[in-house]
Amino acid sequence: xxxxxxxxxxxxxxxxxxxxxxxxxxxxxxxxxxxxxxxxxxxxxxxxxxxxxxxxxxxxxxxxxxxxxxxxxxxxxxxxxxxxxxxxxxxxxxxxxxxxxxxxxxxxxxxxxxxxxxxxxxxxxxxxxxxxxxxxxxxxxxxxxxxxxxxxxxxxxxxxxxxxxxxxxxxxxxx
Numbered sequence: 001x002x003x004x005x006x007x008x009x010x011x012x013x014x015x016x017x018x019x020x021x022x023x024x025x026x027x028x029x030x031x032x033x034x035x036x037x038x039x040x041x042x043x044x045x046x047x048x049x050x051x052x053x054x055x056x057x058x059x060x061x062x063x064x065x066x067x068x069x070x071x072x073x074x075x076x077x078x079x080x081x082x083x084x085x086x087x088x089x090x091x092x093x094x095x096x097x098x099x100x101x102x103x104x105x106x107x108x109x110x111x112x113x114x115x116x117x118x119x120x121x122x123x124x125x126x127x128x129x130x131x132x133x134x135x136x137x138x139x140x141x142x143x144x145x146x147x148x149x150x151x152x153x154x155x156x157x158x159x160x161x162x163x164x165x166x167x168x169x170x171x172x173x174x175x
Contacts, residue, residue, distance in 0.1 A: 022137050024139060027143075027159070035165055039119065057097060129168045
């Protein structure tokens with residue numbers, strides 16, 4: 001029985017020593033990306049595209065609202081067939097607007113595809129630089145403090161964000 005307890009004790013100490021031996025650090029990918037001119041440019045292009053499409057969508061809904069108001073004002077004067085025709089026109093325009101919204105802003109819409117096309121290569125570049133820094137610094141793990149990870153305290157000696165920027169060839173002077 002004592003040998004089992006001794007074995008468990010030794011195993012516990014070994015686990016503790018292994019966890020102490022691991023070297024970790026963190027980066028702030030939001031900070032890194034905001035320092036990259038190509039990322040800032042891509043984000044600006046995506047914002048302009050989004051605003052353009054939103055303006056088109058707002059125009060579509062404004063037209064639908066005008067058609068609805070016009071229909072309500074004339075409804076008592078319209079024949080049953082004309083009422084149905086106007087209602088169908090409003091329904092069709094609303095369906096077109098919803099379809100446009102889905103195509104542009106939906107989960108697999110054009111904005112998503114544009115973001116993937118413009119931002120993913122930049123993120124891949126950051127990840128490659130991050131891997132190089134991890135290998136250079138002999139780190140076992142790197143955390144991203146800009147993501148969902150919550151850090152209550154972090155020693156700036158273990159922040160490798162500037163080293164990643166340096167690998168990317170971006171100056172960090174004038175933080």
